[in-house]
Amino acid sequence: MKMKLITGAVAAAGLMAISATANTAHAGTLDDVRAAGELKCGINTGLPGFAFTDDSGNWQGFDVAFCKALAAAVLGDTSKIKYVSLTGKNRFPALTSGEIDVLSRNTTWTFSRDVDLGFTFVGVNYYDGQGFIGRTKLGVKSAKELDGASICIQTGTTTELNLADFARDNKIEYEPVPIETNAEARAAYEAERCDVYTTDASGLAATKATFDDPENHMVFPEIVSKEPLGPLVRQGDDQWADIARWTLNVLINAEELGITRANAAELAKGTDNPAINRILGSEGSMGEMLGLSKDWAVNAISAEGNYAEIFDKYVGPDTPLGLARGLNALYKDGGILYAPPIR
Amino acid sequence: MTDQAFHRSQSEMLGERPPPANSVGVIGWMRRNLFSSATNTLVTILSLVLLWWIVPPLFNWVFFDASYSGSVGADCVGHGACWAWLDQRIDQFLYGFYPPESYWRVNLSVILLVPALAFVLFDRLPGAKYGRWYSLAYPFIAAILLVGGFGLEGVTTDKFGGFMLNLVAGVAGIALSLPIGILLALGRRSKLPLIRWLSVGFIEFIRGVPLITLLFVAVIILQLFLPSEVSLDQLLRVMIMITLFASGYMAEVIRGGLQAIPKGQYEAAEAMGLRYWQSMRLIILPQALKISIPGIVNTFIGLFKDTTLLIIIGLFDILGQARLLQTNQDWIGKVDHETFLLAALFFFVICFSMSRYSLKLEKRLDTTRR
Numbered sequence: 001m002k003m004k005l006i007t008g009a010v011a012a013a014g015l016m017a018i019s020a021t022a023n024t025a026h027a028g029t030l031d032d033v034r035a036a037g038e039l040k041c042g043i044n045t046g047l048p049g050f051a052f053t054d055d056s057g058n059w060q061g062f063d064v065a066f067c068k069a070l071a072a073a074v075l076g077d078t079s080k081i082k083y084v085s086l087t088g089k090n091r092f093p094a095l096t097s098g099e100i101d102v103l104s105r106n107t108t109w110t111f112s113r114d115v116d117l118g119f120t121f122v123g124v125n126y127y128d129g130q131g132f133i134g135r136t137k138l139g140v141k142s143a144k145e146l147d148g149a150s151i152c153i154q155t156g157t158t159t160e161l162n163l164a165d166f167a168r169d170n171k172i173e174y175e176p177v178p179i180e181t182n183a184e185a186r187a188a189y190e191a192e193r194c195d196v197y198t199t200d201a202s203g204l205a206a207t208k209a210t211f212d213d214p215e216n217h218m219v220f221p222e223i224v225s226k227e228p229l230g231p232l233v234r235q236g237d238d239q240w241a242d243i244a245r246w247t248l249n250v251l252i253n254a255e256e257l258g259i260t261r262a263n264a265a266e267l268a269k270g271t272d273n274p275a276i277n278r279i280l281g282s283e284g285s286m287g288e289m290l291g292l293s294k295d296w297a298v299n300a301i302s303a304e305g306n307y308a309e310i311f312d313k314y315v316g317p318d319t320p321l322g323l324a325r326g327l328n329a330l331y332k333d334g335g336i337l338y339a340p341p342i343r
Numbered sequence: 344m345t346d347q348a349f350h351r352s353q354s355e356m357l358g359e360r361p362p363p364a365n366s367v368g369v370i371g372w373m374r375r376n377l378f379s380s381a382t383n384t385l386v387t388i389l390s391l392v393l394l395w396w397i398v399p400p401l402f403n404w405v406f407f408d409a410s411y412s413g414s415v416g417a418d419c420v421g422h423g424a425c426w427a428w429l430d431q432r433i434d435q436f437l438y439g440f441y442p443p444e445s446y447w448r449v450n451l452s453v454i455l456l457v458p459a460l461a462f463v464l465f466d467r468l469p470g471a472k473y474g475r476w477y478s479l480a481y482p483f484i485a486a487i488l489l490v491g492g493f494g495l496e497g498v499t500t501d502k503f504g505g506f507m508l509n510l511v512a513g514v515a516g517i518a519l520s521l522p523i524g525i526l527l528a529l530g531r532r533s534k535l536p537l538i539r540w541l542s543v544g545f546i547e548f549i550r551g552v553p554l555i556t557l558l559f560v561a562v563i564i565l566q567l568f569l570p571s572e573v574s575l576d577q578l579l580r581v582m583i584m585i586t587l588f589a590s591g592y593m594a595e596v597i598r599g600g601l602q603a604i605p606k607g608q609y610e611a612a613e614a615m616g617l618r619y620w621q622s623m624r625l626i627i628l629p630q631a632l633k634i635s636i637p638g639i640v641n642t643f644i645g646l647f648k649d650t651t652l653l654i655i656i657g658l659f660d661i662l663g664q665a666r667l668l669q670t671n672q673d674w675i676g677k678v679d680h681e682t683f684l685l686a687a688l689f690f691f692v693i694c695f696s697m698s699r700y701s702l703k704l705e706k707r708l709d710t711t712r713r
Contacts (some may be wrong), residue, residue: 045654045657045663045666045667045670046666046669046670046671047670047674048670048671048675049672050428051434052667052672053667053670053671055431055432056443057434057435057439057440082499082501084501084657085658085659086657087654087655090559090562090563090655093563093564094563096567097563097567099563156578181666182670183666183669183670183679186676187679190676206672206675207676210416210675210676210677211676303437319672319674320415320673320675321672
């Protein structure tokens with residue numbers, strides 16, 4: 001009993017030490033990034049379209065593009081990034097411990113991650129939802145008919161929890177086949193180790209496109225969850241969170257206002273549109289308010305383009321993923337993408 | 344007449360005749376080894392059928408039906424393997440994200456490794472006396488070559504990757520785990536209680552905890568306690584953990600060898616007036632290490648394969664590169680088997696060489712008169 005008390009006390013002290021360091025040691029991320037001369041950006045270990053390496057070994061992708069925009073806004077240089085590849089399990093400890101400055105790794109914004117884990121989500125860069133893919137020979141037309149099916153899922157993600165909720169709601173008994181990474185889950189499904197594979201709808205479309213026999217598989221109509229994916233930073237450094245948040249908002253506003261990678265530098269010289277002038281720095285002093293340079297937004301847009309350009313380049317209809325804008329279209333175009341004004 | 348009757352028998356010795364054709368040569372060997380009994384014949388035929396089922400389709404898949412050219416996975420058509428990625432990606436499988444203009448530094452350190460290993464592994468080489476010093480200096484030479492300094496441009500360790508990363512972590516671990524393991528094994532048998540307790544505690548802790556847990560501690564938990572200005576290189580942390588882990592196992596392997604040495608040897612060494620370290624170095628360890636060779640090499644091979652766990656710190660060793668290519672949207676779903684096959688081939692070459700060398704070493708050092 002006494003032993004237990006002592007162990008408990010030691011553990012509690014340890015936890016307090018952890019939370020103390022986590023909360024105090026990392027204020028002033030902007031200064032840290034400037035001092036280090038590089039942005040430490042947490043990304044996926046490989047997700048089609050979102051984070052992958054090209055033939056010369058450079059990181060590319062929808063999530064990586066945000067790292068580049070942020071590095072450009074803060075440091076004025078997209079090459080000054082240290083990419084840290086993280087799995088679903090170690091992404092949060094890496095952010096807590098200061099191993100990375102920002103996490104841009106298709107992470108779902110949830111209450112507990114925002115509140116309990118001590119992070120600040122800076123926005124949503126991709127509205128996703130969880131869906132199912134199954135073989136047509138199962139004879140099932142809807143996810144609600146999956147009683148008794150075996151389902152491949154990636155562990156340590158919201159996918160696992162959503163599936164459990166959905167099954168309880170619809171009184172389905174299923175047999176989970178938990179798998180560590182997305183690629184392995186896909187391979188397991190292809191090897192018929194499970195009847196159905198569930199992941200975010202963006203991933204399903206990509207997966208189906210790669211099968212030799214796509215006609216024998218179908219994506220069920222149900223989307224069982226809300227998966228707003230977005231970048232996040234540590235809680236407690238509001239300036240840094242603002243910088244990340246408004247960098248994302250700049251990219252979305254740039255699409256709305258027609259500022260592209262190609263014309264950003266030209267428009268920065270001044271236009272008749274005050275909204276564009278404020279973003280690009282020829283009017284007002286938005287950059288200075290953030291503690292950045294005047295041309296921070298020009299740099300951010302010049303990195304990989306505005307939101308639409310990034311989307312089309314990495315995940316859009318002309319890419320192997322072939323995703324439609326859908327929910328991720330601007331609010332004027334029937335989507336829900338809506339960034340607050342920069343003024 | 345009687346003479347003739349006698350002459351019916353041979354007067355000269357007949358020359359030796361060759362044994363029956365079916366008991367020598369290929370046929371004879373096959374009769375003795377493959378078809379000696381009904382069971383044996385059955386097993387042979389079944390094995391041949393099995394091989395016939397497996398080998399030709401495998402070869403067809405790997406070589407004859409394979410696609411070799413193309414720039415995206417869709418270019419690979421047909422039922423064979425898809426090797427089109429090799430051309431563009433082999434550099435990443437070998438060097439990871441190491442800057443291409445500095446590949447020569449990696450190549451040079453591998454070339455320099457060959458003599459450094461040779462001087463350790465083979466005696467009777469010319470210049471062996473100085474060679475040993477070179478082998479000792481090699482780790483520092485390699486570290487400077489790979490990381491930079493002394494006029495070479497610096498390369499951070501997060502750029503390390505591919506098979507080079509496996510080699511770096513594996514070679515460093517192998518070179519360090521043996522001496523640490525020996526010290527731990529001696530410590531565990533020491534008569535000084537403090538040293539013994541420490542050694543036992545360390546060894547049992549290492550053996551009681553999975554490697555991946557230790558790696559997580561090194562990578563994630565350690566950072567929470569260290570002050571933020573102290574940042575120990577991630578790769579270094581993981582290499583230390585892998586080395587310590589292998590050392591714990593190594594210590595037990597060597598302890599097995601030490602315990603197999605008859606007590607008389609220890610007493611003889613003492614009777615000669617040798618002090619502790621002298622007797623260990625001259626009498627006990629040469630014998631103990633010799634009988635532990637299979638176990639030692641086993642640990643080496645295990646350690647080398649454990650380097651694939653580097654993926655958890657986000658470094659892409661050859662297996663990580665394979666997974667990375669599998670999730671590239673240009674290649675997704677096309678290269679799952681091929682990339683793993685390539686990684687397996689690299690590991691097989693290294694591990695198989697280690698195991699063959701250890702067999703050779705055992706034979707050379709075998710002094711028992713059986």
